[in-house]
Amino acid sequence: MAPASGLEMTDAYYPGHDPIDFYGNGGFRFGEMSHQGAILFLPSGVHRWDVETVNALTTDHFEKLLAESRDIELLILGTGNLIVPLAQSLANHIRQAGIKLDIMDTGAAVRTLNILLSEDRAVAAALFPVS
Numbered sequence: 440m441a442p443a444s445g446l447e448m449t450d451a452y453y454p455g456h457d458p459i460d461f462y463g464n465g466g467f468r469f470g471e472m473s474h475q476g477a478i479l480f481l482p483s484g485v486h487r488w489d490v491e492t493v494n495a496l497t498t499d500h501f502e503k504l505l506a507e508s509r510d511i512e513l514l515i516l517g518t519g520n521l522i523v524p525l526a527q528s529l530a531n532h533i534r535q536a537g538i539k540l541d542i543m544d545t546g547a548a549v550r551t552l553n554i555l556l557s558e559d560r561a562v563a564a565a566l567f568p569v570s
Contacts, residue, residue: 451487458553465568480564482510493523508536512561517548519567545569
């Protein structure tokens with residue numbers, strides 16, 4: 440909370456499952472909205488994902504994902520401009536929840552997500568922005 444201005448920071452959240460219309464310039468556009476930074480695309484909707492790089496990821500960054508694991512068959516991890524491997528311990532953490540993991544660059548991840556959404560598949564995505 441920022442007492443001087445009266446502004447309260449909330450968890451940025453969009454409850455829809457609209458395809459991603461645009462990615463680039465450090466953000467994403469979906470459902471007539473836009474977001475700068477990383478996002479988690481979950482069954483409950485699209486959430487702000489407060490992480491800067493794949494190498495900064497910890498198990499805490501996947502709490503929301505794992506809370507919805509019963510409704511997720513596949514997690515697509517879009518790692519930015521290049522494919523960046525996920526630490527084996529984190530990959531195992533996700534797989535132990537019964538979620539398959541596919542890692543790709545963000546462009547391929549967005550395209551794959553949109554196709555799987557059109558097929559009504561149980562998919563989630565964790566997407567890092569590209570410039």
